[in-house]
Amino acid sequence: MAEQQSSKTLPAQHQDRQPGRQTEMSPQPASEKPGYAGSGKLAGRVAIVTGGDSGIGRAVALAFAHEGADSVIGYLEEREDAQETVRLVEAAGRRCIASMGDIGDPATAQRLVDEALSTFGRLDVVVNNAGEQHVRRSIEDIPVEQLERTFRTNVFSMFHLVKAALKHLKPGAAIVNTASVTAYAGSPGMVDYSSSKGAIASFTRSLALQLAEKGIRVNAVAPGPIWTPLIPASFDAEHVSTFGSDVPMKRPGQPAEVALCYVFLASDDSSYMSGQVLHPNGGEIVNG
Numbered sequence: 247m248a249e250q251q252s253s254k255t256l257p258a259q260h261q262d263r264q265p266g267r268q269t270e271m272s273p274q275p276a277s278e279k280p281g282y283a284g285s286g287k288l289a290g291r292v293a294i295v296t297g298g299d300s301g302i303g304r305a306v307a308l309a310f311a312h313e314g315a316d317s318v319i320g321y322l323e324e325r326e327d328a329q330e331t332v333r334l335v336e337a338a339g340r341r342c343i344a345s346m347g348d349i350g351d352p353a354t355a356q357r358l359v360d361e362a363l364s365t366f367g368r369l370d371v372v373v374n375n376a377g378e379q380h381v382r383r384s385i386e387d388i389p390v391e392q393l394e395r396t397f398r399t400n401v402f403s404m405f406h407l408v409k410a411a412l413k414h415l416k417p418g419a420a421i422v423n424t425a426s427v428t429a430y431a432g433s434p435g436m437v438d439y440s441s442s443k444g445a446i447a448s449f450t451r452s453l454a455l456q457l458a459e460k461g462i463r464v465n466a467v468a469p470g471p472i473w474t475p476l477i478p479a480s481f482d483a484e485h486v487s488t489f490g491s492d493v494p495m496k497r498p499g500q501p502a503e504v505a506l507c508y509v510f511l512a513s514d515d516s517s518y519m520s521g522q523v524l525h526p527n528g529g530e531i532v533n534g
Contacts, residue, residue: 266475268300289314297376299328301474305501350398355406417461430532454521470527494529
């Protein structure tokens with residue numbers, strides 16, 4: 247019994263709708279590190295962050311703000327969460343526009359780019375972060391509709407947004423994609439999600455090679471178990487209560503612990519890196 251208790255990392259909870267809502271989570275994910283003060287690494291730059299309403303996307307938009315960047319955040323329908331991200335970014339002294347729409351639709355991707363250009367007059371960083379996941383015990387239980395939607399949200403959206411943004415990105419611009427530890431370690435209960443994240447790793451490497459001559463860097467981040475709305479929206483309450491206990495650090499990570507990877511890859515600090523993947527995953531060795 248004591249051993250079972252030691253594996254508990256979070257209060258048991260579940261949300262019955264996808265995507266999840268950060269406002270309903272307990273405890274609230276940490277969107278920024280206490281006392282974090284930027285040093286102008288992204289001063290004057292403009293970023294698009296998909297899935298920017300909550301979780302990792304919110305933490306990235308907020309970290310970018312602390313480093314001097316304005317942003318356009320994309321979200322599906324989580325209006326309250328999105329407005330909280332806008333409030334936090336503005337409190338950090340930068341501007342933020344929230345744009346609602348399904349990022350799997352090419353028109354939504356084009357609108358995000360248009361809004362960045364019409365509001366801020368430029369575009370420097372594209373963060374392809376929006377994603378969805380669904381748990382199915384067997385591949386036989388994955389409906390065709392789920393398979394197609396998972397890839398449309400997680401992979402096709404990246405093609406749509408990069409295609410819309412590319413003509414506006416100048417040398418020195420950066421693209422950062424959100425992959426996952428599941429791309430490297432696999433996940434028996436999320437075969438379609440893991441496969442989509444593997445595709446993102448290959449997309450990152452191939453696009454990096456293609457855009458190197460344009461001076462545009464393309465990298466990715468492959469988070470491990472991070473406490474975001476995807477978790478209570480995807481898993482049952484008991485699974486959530488032990489979430490992250492199986493990694494070497496024995497706990498889930500916070501979005502704020504991941505966001506600085508995106509700052510690094512978006513800024514000139516990573517000027518000699520492209521086609522690479524960072525792994526904030528609680529110590530799991532994946533050799534990726």
